[in-house]
Amino acid sequence: MSENVRVLLTEEEVDERIRRLGEQISRDYAGKSIHMICVLKGGSFFMCELAKRITVPVSLDFMSVSSYGGGTESSGQIKIIKDLDESIEGKNVLVVEDIIDSGRTLSHLLKLLASRHPESLSLCTLLDKPDRRVVDVDVDYTGFEVEDLFVVGYGLDYDQKYRNLPYVGVVEFEE
Ligand code: IMP
Ligand code: MG
Numbered sequence: 001m002s003e004n005v006r007v008l009l010t011e012e013e014v015d016e017r018i019r020r021l022g023e024q025i026s027r028d029y030a031g032k033s034i035h036m037i038c039v040l041k042g043g044s045f046f047m048c049e050l051a052k053r054i055t056v057p058v059s060l061d062f063m064s065v066s067s068y069g070g071g072t073e074s075s076g077q078i079k080i081i082k083d084l085d086e087s088i089e090g091k092n093v094l095v096v097e098d099i100i101d102s103g104r105t106l107s108h109l110l111k112l113l114a115s116r117h118p119e120s121l122s123l124c125t126l127l128d129k130p131d132r133r134v135v136d137v138d139v140d141y142t143g144f145e146v147e148d149l150f151v152v153g154y155g156l157d158y159d160q161k162y163r164n165l166p167y168v169g170v171v172e173f174e175e
Contacts, residue, residue, distance in 0.1 A: 005152060005162060005169035009144060014126075014154060014168060015049070017143050021124065022053020025094070025141060033057035035091040035118075037084065039109070040064040041163065042098030045155035046126040046143075050096060061086055065109060078108045093118040098155045099127040099146075103135040110137070126154065127168065144168075 025034070033056055038047040040062050051058050064082035093113060100106055106123065114121055124141035131148045146168075152158050153165030162169070 002174050003158075004172045004174060005165065006172055007167050007169050008146065008149070008151060009168040011166040014143070014166075018046070018049045018126075019053050021141055021143060022050055022055075025050075025124070026053075026055040029054075029056045029092060031056075032092050033059065035059050035061065035088060035093050037088070037093055037095045037113070038062045039095065039097050039105075040082065042155040042157065043096045043126075045163070046098055047096040050124070059086075059091075061088075063109075065105060078105050088113060088116050088118045090117070090119050092120045093122070095121070095123045097123065097125040099129065099151070100125050100137060100139060101129050101132045103133050103137040106137045107135045127151065127156075 034054065036047060036051060036058055038044055038060065041064070047060070051060065061084045062082065063084050065078040066081055095110065095113065097106060110121065110123065122140040123138065125139055126143040128139060128142045128145050129148055130145055149170045150158065151168050152162035152171055153168045155163050156168070157163045158171050
């Protein structure tokens with residue numbers, strides 16, 4: 001069986017949307033600074049591009065949690081693989097994710113972060129699959145809503161492959 005990636009959102013479409021998200025976030029946080037938390041590894045490409053488009057002061061930290069195994073289904077549990085380097089107490093935290101699917105990962109993570117007393121806690125995701133939601137999650141900023149398809153690129157992987165694609169695509173399997 002061979003795999004083929006069909007383009008869903010072009011590089012230009014994604015870049016333009018990120019630019020507009022950056023403008024919106026900069027306006028919303030005018031006069032404040034933002035502590036961006038990237039959920040590794042998927043959120044890393046999006047976070048870098050978004051951070052470049054934000055005009056208020058930004059600091060960055062990274063966290064790694066496991067939700068998926070090698071396949072395409074969420075396990076329903078998260079494990080902290082790498083915790084934050086710095087305290088988030090009193091900071092305006094913006095969590096940056098690649099995609100929200102069932103919502104399980106983010107709802108766990110947001111509860112954990114809220115317990116550490118940030119000044120504010122918001123969520124920005126490049127992609128959202130609302131039809132797949134199992135657990136309610138408040139999303140403050142969404143790049144694109146996508147159908148119930150398994151997408152790759154712009155940080156998203158299938159078995160660790162395709163993260164480096166500069167666009168968002170759908171993996172199709174052929175005999
Ligand atoms: P959730 O807990 O089901 O919301 O899963 C969220 C995580 O699963 C995301 O951060 C991704 O790492 C991964 N994920 C969900 N859907 C996809 C997809 O379509 N392609 C690649 N990874 C996905
Ligand atoms: Mg992720």
